Amino acid sequence: MDVLVTGAAGFLGSHLTDRLLGEGHTVLGVDNLSTGDRDNLAHLAGHPRFRFEERDICTSFDPGRVGYIFNLASPASPPEYLRMGIETLRVGSVGVENTLEIAARYHAGFLHASTSECYGDPLEHPQKETYWGNVNPVGPRSVYDEAKRFAEALVMAYQRSRGVNTRMVRIFNTYGPRLHPGDGRVISNFMMQALRSQPLTIYGDGRQTRSFCYVDDLIEGIMRLSRSDEHYPVNIGNPQEFTILECAQAVMEVTGSKSELHFVDLPEDDPTRRQPDITKARALLGWEPKVPLKEGLKKSLEYFRSKTEPS
């Protein structure tokens, strides 16, 4: 099948592209390289079934006939979407609409990458897909959260009104090789700081929680969802929940680092807890994550170590 992947040069997009090529598909990857990196696709240079186009999906385009679209384009790290607030709102609205139009034109399947951020600072714990969330519509994170919530509404509208064959995955914090070492997310920050023997920056008191999913598990969940008929959102994430202090401890163990902890201010509206209820993914897709946090960190060690060396 001819598949379009937007955000293909990003962390998740590049892994998804590898998986699709591995299954024999022909992939067109597009990306504006705003937070992505060509290096993530360097190993595919000359691949007979892969083509890359540098483009912004906020400008409408015609990739030719495609059978499936995976829409992953969007800044994802808080410091990046705070830096590119307007671009983030545009890619989550105009960009998603452009890709939905392509799906409508070619009767292509469509899978949209949504996020646990739709739940905001959740009052329900763990978070089920039926929970509507607790989002500040005007706070700093709103550029991402509301773009993603608008995108979900848009995807549902194209499914209901135009009959587009859509799916939505609500992704919870995912990590692994190719996570940009400088994009400010917690795992990349801690791994790089630990490997450089620098203090680990704990925001707030470190008692806020996240639930971390290894990238291979996430990609498997996305592939299974793409083959299902479910139009409503499905959580994909690892329900093992850690405080940020526990996460720092795990990074120190895996890296063998003796770094100190450096406590700094908690960013505004930083959610206090996050844990996916994956009952729906288990029942619908027969999916559950297999890689515990420390094992995933070990699998990521070589990649982050390579990023500490001057290139």
Ligand code: NAD
């Ligand atoms: P990433 O920043 O590594 O990848 C996103 C890619 O989208 C980048 O390569 C970027 O250059 C590209 N992009 C951004 N705006 C674009 C535009 N206008 N046109 C074309 N390309 C554009 O982030 P990621 O972690 O790989 O995230 C991929 C998707 O998954 C995003 O939609 C994100 O919101 C979602 N997601 C990720 C996580 C996670 O933990 N990694 C969690 C929830 C949701």
Ligand code: UDP
């Ligand atoms: N965090 C931290 N130190 C860092 C980076 C992040 O303590 O160097 C915290 C952040 O405040 C949040 C959690 O780790 O509570 C996850 O942050 P991330 O930016 O990875 O993703 P989020 O889930 O907030 O979108």
